[in-house]
Amino acid sequence: MEKILSQLKFAYHYIVNSIGFYPTLISAFFFALALLMLYLEAQGLSSHFREDLPFMIITNGETARLILSSITTGIISLTVFSFTMVMLVLNQASANFTPRVIPGLISYKSNQRVLGLYLGTLIYTLIIMVNVRAEYYDNSLPGFSIFLAMCFTFVCLGFFVYFIHSISQSIQIESILESIYTVTHKELTKAIEKDKGPGVPNVFVSDHSWHYLTSPKTGYLQSLDEQAVLELCCKYNVVMDFERSLGSFLIDGIPFARINKRLENMDEFKENFFDLVNFYREERPSVNYLFGFKHITESAVKALSPGINDPGTAIKAIDYLTDLFVLRMQLTDEKVLYDKDGAARIRFQHETFENLYAASLSPIRLYGKGSSVILLRLLFLLRSLLFKVQEYPHLKPVLSKEAELLLFDADKEIHNPGDRQKINVQVQELNRMNVLQTALPQLQVKK
Known part of the structure; x- marks a missing residue:
């Protein structure tokens, strides 16, 4: 049933x-x-x-x-x-x-x-x-x-x-970006509301005789019926740990999840479990908020391509990403589902903030590193995140590392003294905030 x-x-x-x-x-x-x-x-x-x-x-x-x-x-x-x-x-x-x-x-x-x-x-x-x-x-x-x-x-x-x-x-790209942003914001808010906060139950870190489940097909692990899988784990009295986040691309025969013990009727368990998993190719932000970040990033990169050459659209995309990253900072890297008795049964790995931040901003930084307008907007994104990162100190090294990469590209690609001075003004404002562990280096300006 x-x-x-x-x-x-x-x-x-x-x-x-x-x-x-x-x-x-x-x-x-x-x-x-x-x-x-x-x-x-x-x-x-x-x-x-x-x-x-x-x-x-x-x-x-x-x-x-x-x-x-x-x-x-x-x-x-x-x-x-x-x-x-x-x-x-x-x-x-x-x-x-x-x-x-x-x-x-x-x-x-x-x-x-x-x-x-x-x-x-x-x-x-x-x-x-x-x-x-x-x-x-x-x-x-x-x-x-x-x-x-x-x-x-x-x-x-x-x-x-x-x-x-x-x-x-x-x-119109404004309408498309706003639509993607709205759906992504909604799904991310839902994930935050369900988040139980930092900390992983001991059952997932204990030394069990873990048995791995291999993917039955090649495709994207888009979604699953969480309540039905939770009931299945209760029925077989197992704990399931997903080592790949939802939305990941799975290869046939490659492990992606594990259970804390080997079952006598393992084939029956696998058959019942995979009937509750949905593999399909469409990437909808309404299914997984990660796709929203991906779509906004790709729209920005496309706008920065020589054939389109639309930096205004890239700036709008960066603005939307700024708000989404501020929201993502509130979400922990694990999602744990509990049964009706309060016992932890399933753990999902969220895409970490560091990986998501790099995957979203690295392409924009790569294709926009020759534009001072884009680099200044990325620094403004960093400034906005620094206002919120005090509540999440573990994310400070992530922001510091990406800021250094951004300034490295700016030093290599931006040659106009006026543009370099504008970037230095932004860097000085970031350093005056005294949030990052080490001060960011300024660009040398030749007179």
């Missing part, structure tokens, strides 16, 4: 984030509405409205067919044009920013609802059209249903204007 529920959860997550989720739901609603309207027409709905609101009811069969055929043709054109625009936007986003932002763009619910409205109106109109004066449908002309199709068409035209505006906004 747990296996079925977990598979349903994974399938639900995949379906909800697909581009066809809302269009399918809305189309099914319009299909049901069309059948309901035909039933009500058979009960004399149009005859009732013809007496009170005659201008709403179409009584001429040729006019009805002409209207419905025109609606069908127009909606098909709108749908084709809209889907074409979506594909063009995705292609442009992949070329100008990073291909990994595409799943986020596809999952925009507003655009899915517009496309669903188009498809639903088309389905409704086609069903009504085939029942106009049909041999098997000997009731009077479904005038009110035809009028309703016209109303849906007017709504589609209005939403088409909205769709043009929405798609033009969603392709």
Whole structure:
């Protein structure tokens, strides 16, 4: 039962984030509405409205067919044009920013609802059209249903204007970065709320006869059903320690986790466990906040490439990373899950702050080391973190090390005396804060 529920959860997550989720739901609603309207027409709905609101009811069969055929043709054109625009936007986003932002763009619910409205109106109109004066449908002309199709068409035209505006906004890098930042901030906040603080339970550091679990396939360990895995560990009375963080790339046959004892029915345990693990390729910040850092970093690096040459976008990305790093400082490097009796059962390794900081800023520093604007912004990021690092003294060496690497690149790449002086002003401000263990070196300025 747990296996079925977990598979349903994974399938639900995949379906909800697909581009066809809302269009399918809305189309099914319009299909049901069309059948309901035909039933009500058979009960004399149009005859009732013809007496009170005659201008709403179409009584001429040729006019009805002409209207419905025109609606069908127009909606098909709108749908084709809209889907074409979506594909063009995705292609442009992949070329100008990073291909990994595409799943986020596809999952925009507003655009899915517009496309669903188009498809639903088309389905409704086609069903009504085939029942106009049909041999098997000997009731009077479904005038009110035809009028309703016209109303849906007017709504589609209005939403088409909205769709043009929405798609033009969603392709802007500011909108993409803000969307990634918002989702990443939300997921990181959730992880902090669940964090039990520093310290690892003794059960994970004790000298057990650990037995390693090897990956059954090659792919990304994106997520798992935590509650179901926790219940599985309780059932077999084992403690599980993940040596690779969620989001890591696993190789078939390579160990990635371990349990504190060897079980007699080990094959059964492995089979049940891997049924609760989800391997897939998409990197969504809504699944793992690490992907949000990665997407923002890649967008900044892409903006700094010679083909794009957009330092303004890189600066925005650095600003978003600044706030996310301040938030990440509150999270410990381990995540421990406890059973209902309060016993520690599962430990996950978070990506350490040091590794995350280096993986995010090193590419930006590499591609932007020749720009004083980017280097000054990175120093401003460091200054912001130093205001918060007093509460987390173990992170001071990390910040000090990365600052020295940044100044080393600046000394090698920045030759303009004025730019070097600006960098020195920032370095002096950092040293005056007296937070780092050793003062940062200043760049030599030739007069």
